[in-house]
Amino acid sequence: MLKLWGRTNSTNVKKALWCLEELQIPYTRVDAGGAFGVVDETHYIAKNPNKLVPCLEDGELVLWESNAIVRYLAAQYGQGSLWESHPAQRAQADKWMDWVTATLAAPFRPVFWNIVRTAPEQRDMASVQASLDACGKLLAIPDQALATQPYLSGESLGMGDIPLGCYAYAWFEMPIERPDLPHLRRWYEQLQRRPGYQTAVVTPLT
Structure with a gap:
């Protein structure tokens, strides 16, 4: 199952969350960033050295940058809907x-x-x-x-x-x-x- 790291009051995290919801992909979300911390912890820095959210895990893929996450989700799971083939x-x-x-x-x-x-x-x-x-x-x-x-x-x-x-x-x-x-x-x-x-x-x- 996909895992998304990030807090729900972050505009950048909302991009990824909305994309996941539109595509109806099962996922788990882990609070991170802001008051939740986590982003300064060693295990998180290994995923995202920028110490920012969101960060997406899909199998072996670890991806950061909110627009890149949206593009990936749309291309991987949104053919015919969010992803335009032309x-x-x-x-x-x-x-x-x-x-x-x-x-x-x-x-x-x-x-x-x-x-x-x-x-x-x-x-x-x-x-x-x-x-x-x-x-x-x-x-x-x-x-x-x-x-x-x-x-x-x-x-x-x-x-x-x-x-x-x-x-x-x-x-x-x-x-x-x-x-x-x-x-x-x-x-x-x-x-x-x-x-x-x-x-x-x-x-x-x-």
Whole structure:
């Protein structure tokens, strides 16, 4: 059985969890990272020398990096569903996965850490506002793409929807002012109706 190391309040762990739930693959999860520790222990460092979560074990395979885990699970277990067999279509999904990591994650982090994980009196609201403005402009890009297709991956949910879908939960549920991005919201509301998303992503923001 597959084993996933990581805590459920980690956005990166949620990516892997949601993928597992969508594919209905039996797995076990071990709390690690954050308050749970474990990542500094010798046995874990042997699996992931970065001391981060998630980390996936599938038989003899040990894999870290959340997007790599999602790609592996989709390719290995999601043929005909999350994994697109046509290279050009698969590249369309790939670009959104990389865009979230390379472009959105950095400006998103100050918003999340200040609003969710910092006491109100200690928040850097100037940083929050600057990051909100940046995120709003960036999220207009997938909003525009979703004006012409139901999912970022195309006509159906695919691996390209998973990273941004995990960020979207925090974006829409944090007590912040957001620009009106109707296509992004419609997409988010579609995700909320999926059992796998409800199980893996819609958990308390902590």
